[in-house]
Amino acid sequence: METGAAVERCEVLVTGAYFADLVFHGLPRPVRPGTEVFADGFGLVPGGAYTLAMALHRLGRRVVWSADFGTDPFSAHVLSCAGQEGLDDSAFRHHPVPVRSLTVALASGDDRAMVSFQDPVGSEPLVPLLRQLRPRMLMFPQLRSDQGTVAAVLAARELGALVVMDCHDTPATLDDPAVRQVLSLVDVFTPNEAEALALTGAGCLDEAVALLAGLVPTLVVTRGPLGATARRGGERHDAPAVPAASIDATAAGDCFNAGLVHGLLDGRSLADCLAAAAFCGAAATTGPGSGAALRAPDLDRLLGRATGR
Template structure:
C-alpha cells in the first residue's frame, strides 16, 4: 500500500487558551502547579472569571498533546492525520478549521455530534512552568471508531497520547490503534504526556502499552515515576522492557535516547525559557518527522532538541510554519 501519512495520531481534542499567571494565583485558587488537572465546566468558568481581572490571553489554538505533535510534524514536512472527537459547537468548528489551516487531516471534517467540545486553560508562571486545567467535554468520549484501519495501514507511525488513559472509551481507542498498527506493520509510539498520568493512571498506561510499543516518549520525571526509581539509568533498564526504543527529554539537560542498541545523549540548545508548554509535544513531532524521513536517532534528537528549545523561548506550544523550515535547514541542511 502506498504511504499516505507519516503519522496517524490520536488524542484529546482541546482548544487551548494560554495565559500568564503568578504562583500566588495558583495558590489562591488551589491549583496544583506543573501538572494537568481534569476539571468540570463550572470549575473552568470559575477560573476564567478569576483570571479576567488580572491577566491577558496570549493565544487560542487547536491543541491537546498529540494534536500539537501532529501539527509540528506537518510543519516540518510530514503528512499527518489527527483522530479525535469534537462537538458541533463553535469550539469544535474552530478546532477543525485551525487544524485544517495547519494542513493536518482529521476524522472530524464531516458531521459532528451535539455536545460541548473540550477546552484547556494553560497557565504559565514566571519560572516558565506550565499548569493545565482541562475540561475534556466530548473529547473524552473518543472511541474505537476514531481508528480508521485503512488510514492507519497507510501510515509510517501510529502515535498515542497518554492523556487518553483517563477515559475508558479513549483508552480502548488507544489500544485499538496500537493493535491495528501492529497488525499492519506500522511502527507504534506512545507518550506518557504528563507526570500526573504516571502517578494516577500507571496501570491504565501499562494496558495501553500492552506487549510493547516501538518508541516510548516521556520526560525524566515521568520516566522515574513510572519505573519507581530515582536514577535515569535504572529507569531506562525498566522502560526498555516496554518499548523497542526510548526518548527521554530532560529539559535544560537535553535528552537521553535509546535506539534499541545504544544510549545517545542529545545536547541542549541553551535558551532562556519563558514557557515550557508544548516542549515535549514539539520534541516528539520533530523527532517523528526526522525518523519518517529515514534519519537516525541521533539526527532526530538534534532536530527535536533545537525545535523544543525554540518553542520554550516564546509563549505558546507551537511555532509559525516558516520557523520549522528554518530549523530543519539549520540541522538537516535542507
C-alpha cells in the same frame, strides 16, 4: 455524529483530543492560593493532539488527525485554526453537542502549571481507520492501556506501522499489567523525567531508563533544560537542550516529539533524531502554545548550522 470523507494513505495518523489552551505567560512568580498575579501576555491557542498534527504538517509530513469536535466555541476555535494551517480534516468527528477540551496554562520561565477540563465523549475504534489509511506511523499523545488502544496498536504492527506513545502525566505505574502490556507493544515511548520516575517507582533516572528500556525498543526521556536521554538496544544518547528565549513551555514536549518522528520517518540515526527534536522543542517555547512550531526549511537550516553544513 458526522465523519469526514475517506482519505488516501498518510505518513502519520495522530489520535487524541484537541485542547484550547488559554496561556498566561511571563508570570513574575508562581500563583498561590489567595494571591493574584498579572501576566505579561495572554493567548488562546490550540493544543492537545492538535500540536502533534500541526507540527508534523509544518515539517512537510502527510498527517491525518483523528479527533472529536462539538458545537462549543472551543471546538470552533481549534477547527478554525486547523483549517488555517491546512490540516486534513477527513478523520474529524463532529458531534451535535458541546465537546469542550480546555486547559489554562500559567507559564513562568521554563515551568508552567495547568488546569484542564474535558467533556466526556465516546471513543471510536481506530482499527478500521488504520486499515483504510495504512500509515507509516501511529501516534498517541498520552499513555493509554485500554482494550481499544491495544487493538489499535496490534493492528498498526500488523500493517507495518511504527507506534509512538507519549505519557502526558497519565497516573499509571508498571505495577499495572495492562500498562506493561501496551508498553511492550509500542515502538517508541517518550515520557518526561518526572513521568518516567513516577511510572517506574525508580529512585533515579538511570534506574527508570533501564526499567523502561527493558519493555520498549526505543525510549526517549525528555528532561526540560537538561535535554533528553534516549535508549535503543545497547545504544544510549544524552542530548543537551537547545538554548532559547523561552516564553511558554506548554507545547514543547509535543513539538519535540514531532521533530523526533520527522527524523525517524527519514531514517536518521537516533542522535540525529534527537537533534531535530531538540530544535523543534526549543522553538516551541519561544511563543505561547504551539504557535512557534518550526517549519521544515527552518529546521533544516538549524540542523545545517549545528553540523556546519
